[in-house]
Amino acid sequence: MERLLLHTCCAPCSVYCVESLRAEGLEPVSFWYNPNIHPYQEYKARRDALTGYAEAIGLALVVRENYGLREFVRAVAGDIDSRCAHCYACRLEETARYAAQNGFTHFSTTLLVSPYQDHEAICRTAQTMADRYGVAFLYRDFRPGFRQGQSRAREMELYMQKYCGCVFSEEERYEKQIRRDRERFPL
Secondary structure (H helix, E strand, O other), rough: OOOOOOOOHHHHHHHHHHHHHHHOOOEEEEEOOOOOOHHHHHHHHHHHHHHHHHHHHHOOOEEOOOOOHHHHHHHHHHHHHHHHHHHHHHHHHHHHHHHHOOOOEEEOOOHOOOOOOOOOHHHHHHHHHHHHOOOOEEEOHHHHHHHHHHHHHHHHHOOOOOOOHHHHHHHHHHHHHHHHHHOOOOO
8 A cells, every 4th residue: 555755845835746646546645744834923924824734635754854944044144046956856855764764655746846947856856765764755746736736735725835934935035126226325
């Protein structure tokens, strides 16, 4: 019998993933481990939205609590533009490790639903972790259901974040405004 641990970045991204896996006859266990999300109020909002969503749909949830601001910044400070590789690796490694230690046969991630993520890098990283921990990576290209899942999340009134998660992605969110402010207030 397959046991699937599903790394879950947030409730909205999980909607389509969970629904499609259930339609296949797979019942995932959601796994919250996201030390990349900052600031703390954003981390808490996403975690708590996932907790409420999981309760509402009867989804088993494991919360691996780790608000890792300092650890994350130390890890990416030398190459901020390549931070996503670290982000994928730390979350998928912890997911594969937990899966292997707790009798799961497979793991996957809701990161695979986003058209904004580096899909191939996620897959490569997940396969590396699968090989390292001896647990299978269950690949699904959830991207075709991204808009549908986001629409359902809005209908369910789930908290909808405005950026990927790390403080640097939040900065990118405001890039145009920052440029306008620099033009408006030159040194």
